[in-house]
Amino acid sequence: DVKVTQSSRYLVKRTGEKVFLECVQDMDHENMFWYRQDPGLGLRLIYFSYDVKMKEKGDIPEGYSVSREKKERFSLILESASTNQTSMYLCASSLTLAGGGSPLHFGNGTRLTVT
Amino acid sequence: QQQVKQSPQSLIVQKGGISIINCAYENTAFDYFPWYQQFPGKGPALLIAIRPDVSEKKEGRFTISFNKSAKQFSLHIMDSQPGDSATYFCAASTVNDDKIIFGKGTRLHILP
Numbered sequence: 001d002v003k004v005t006q007s008s009r010y011l012v013k014r015t016g017e018k019v020f021l022e023c024v025q026d027m028d029h030e031n032m033f034w035y036r037q038d039p040g041l042g043l044r045l046i047y048f049s050y051d052v053k054m055k056e057k058g059d060i061p062e063g064y065s066v067s068r069e070k071k072e073r074f075s076l077i078l079e080s081a082s083t084n085q086t087s088m089y090l091c092a093s094s095l096t097l098a099g100g101g102s103p104l105h106f107g108n109g110t111r112l113t114v115t
Numbered sequence: 116q117q118q119v120k121q122s123p124q125s126l127i128v129q130k131g132g133i134s135i136i137n138c139a140y141e142n143t144a145f146d147y148f149p150w151y152q153q154f155p156g157k158g159p160a161l162l163i164a165i166r167p168d169v170s171e172k173k174e175g176r177f178t179i180s181f182n183k184s185a186k187q188f189s190l191h192i193m194d195s196q197p198g199d200s201a202t203y204f205c206a207a208s209t210v211n212d213d214k215i216i217f218g219k220g221t222r223l224h225i226l227p
Binding site for chain 2: 004031033040041042043044045048050056058090092097098099100101103104105106107108109
């Protein structure tokens, strides 16, 4: 079974702090994704990566950056956290092209609160 | 044109009833339509998916109905059970795309 592990379940940070959210997958998947989930807004794609050191912007990349130095690890970085970044963050991975039928495997999420 | 519109936002169904969630899309290039199920405290997981070469796909109590001309697809849950209470997301993509477009989700509650 594919396992996608997010390092923190809950995180509380102060406005202006630099925040790192870590995600690790154990199935040698090519693609990794970061989504945020907000009530009424569904799942919105922040960034994704289709290979080591490669990244692509999603629908809402502003205020975020990512890092993928190893195939199994994908980090989301909030350079200067703001209160409007309080949200549930979900990491996912897929073996190949998600549109080609390769399922997304999600972690259980990190609930980030910025005060 | 990239949107997937999902309705209703929330749904309450009696145990044993049929739950129906609808989605509509604009982009005629979409050719892969998955549904994801999310339980509280968990990430979403693939439930069932369909391609437009068929009009219906059934897996147990879950059925996707697909209407290509109307650009609509729906999830039917037959004999709904309290354990089906979850948030459901429809999604769409093209075969060569790395990512999929999600609807905004439907919170389903099955009354015991």
